[in-house]
Amino acid sequence: MEFGYSPKVEALRTQVRSFMDTHIVPRVGAWNDEVRDGHYPVTFMEDLKALARAEGLWNLFLPSLRDSEPGTRLSNLEYAPLAEIMGRVSWASEVFNCNAPDTGNMELLHLFANEEQRSEWLAPLLNGEIRSAFAMTEPDVASSDATNIQTLISPEGDDYVINGRKWFITNAAHPNCKLFILMGKTDPNAESHRQQSMVLVPANTPGVEIVRNINIMNHHSPEGHCEVLFRNVRVSRRNLLGTEGSGFELAQARLGPGRIHHCMRSIGAAELALELMIARAGERRTFGKHLHEHGAVSDWIAKSRMEIDQARLLVLKTAWMIDEVGAKAARKEISMIKAVVPTVHTNVLDRAMQTFGAMGISPDTPLADHWTWGRALRYIDGPDEVHLRSIARLEIKNKQEALGASSTHLSQTKRF
Incomplete structure (x- = not known):
């Protein structure tokens, strides 16, 4: 397994970060104001989408595009660090036509739709028209x-x-x-x-x-x-x-990539929270010390760094497995990230909110909104408990099969 970013991905990371810093982050306040005033979709969304598409930052999530379909054709492993950057702003993924649940629906249509359905529904979704x-x-x-x-x-x-x-x-x-x-x-x-x-x-x-x-x-x-x-x-x-009776199979095909996309974006939200936590801890003083000089806050920063990096590595491994062996064979890893990442997301956000004090639960930072979505992700695409049960069942099955093979090998060896 090689998780290092290729030169191609590094160039795209730079490009996505630049687009976010230049075109999206400066409009966060305007987005909030328009939505609060009942203007949705916001007036500048279509302009941003057109700009992203013109820069080649479009449909980054779908590796199996046809030649005639618009997009960048990245593997899941290549897409992961880009989705992480998008996750720093809750609505940013729509700009790149990489927003849920449309991504999962496009995957479903791409895999199972007939030509008539592709023309009527997949094409306008890929174009960001609907x-x-x-x-x-x-x-x-x-x-x-x-x-x-x-x-x-x-x-x-x-x-x-x-x-x-x-x-x-x-x-x-x-x-x-x-x-x-x-x-x-x-x-x-x-x-x-x-x-x-x-x-x-x-x-x-x-x-x-x-x-x-x-x-x-x-x-x-x-x-x-x-x-x-x-x-x-x-x-x-x-x-x-698809066919009658195939709904359960289709749902499983859709949920694998959808779950990993959520987790990729969660890593970005947690990374942003850690950056804000560190900045706050370096500028605010209590009892004669900067916040980061207090043991509790220092521990929060350290724990957050470790948890984010651990979660990111597990997400990258899962992305690699989906690319190499498919979502079905990677189902244990998909459940693992779905159980791990939302908890990391909310833990890091909670620490950042605590570091900010009352401001952390106000609209003056993005922390409360990111925390809310992280908490919701513990239900979305399956609650934690269901994923834990799936992981345990697969782990037990794998160990039993391994022990069975070892027992058979041992009994055969004893004959000689």
């Missing part, structure tokens, strides 16, 4: 186990009729959200992992109702984490993504 949502989680069941999904996708002639309620559907409130990729059951009587399918639901289809935009930790997200009702929503059977 936004999309992924409608899986539901309020009445534990959606971390996708076999619990209750939304029905009922075949009816040449159509499907959809009935169900989804919630925490990111992007659903975005004015440019034109597509829901919805997961539901086409055959509730099939084997548990073959009941689910995915269908493409245009957002303007009759029967699709945005019930509410749910705040996260009392924090309002303008793009939305919405409760959405699907009541007798009728779409053509041509809107099926």
Whole structure:
């Protein structure tokens, strides 16, 4: 495993950092002001997207682009340090067309859409012309186990009729959200992992109702984490993504890269928090000493540095594995980073907030907003406990298989 950044990646890191410093960071205040005043999307977003695309900083996340599709064609390992830089500003990834959940949806469409679906939905997503949502989680069941999904996708002639309620559907409130990729059951009587399918639901289809935009930790997200009702929503059977009964498989294919992208950005948020913590600790004095001269704050800085670097190495290893052996073979590592990184994220942010005192929980720094999202990431794409359970099961299975092989080898050796 070689995690050193190649000259190509170093050049892109410099380019992304320069773009962030020149075009994004100076507009953070304007973004906050416009969103607070109800202007969303913000007036300058399309200009920034056009500039990023002109500079070749576009669709950096998708390694399998066709020649005719716009993008930079980076591996996951190459993309990781760039996503980290984007993670320093919560809305920056949209500028580069690398924002969730659109990235995961583009991956799904890229892997499983037919030519008609590619033309209608993937092309405008790759061009940054529309936004999309992924409608899986539901309020009445534990959606971390996708076999619990209750939304029905009922075949009816040449159509499907959809009935169900989804919630925490990111992007659903975005004015440019034109597509829901919805997961539901086409055959509730099939084997548990073959009941689910995915269908493409245009957002303007009759029967699709945005019930509410749910705040996260009392924090309002303008793009939305919405409760959405699907009541007798009728779409053509041509809107099926993949095949009937393949929904669980498609969900797993989507969640692997999506989880690692979140973790990449979290490293960037934690790195920013550590920088701000160090700056604050060097300028503020209490009881005759700078904050960094107090043992507690000094320990926070040291622990944060160690935790961030450990988390980054685990993320890079996982990115390397996805590139080399695929997301399915790297599922243990994906669960590991998903369980580790959000906790590192919130721990470092919490220390930085404490170092800033009251200012740390105010809008005068980005710390409280970053902490809120880090806390939400302990649920998003599966709660910590589910990932820990998956890691344990895989670890036990691997050890049992290894012990079995060793036992067989030993018994054969004893015969001679």
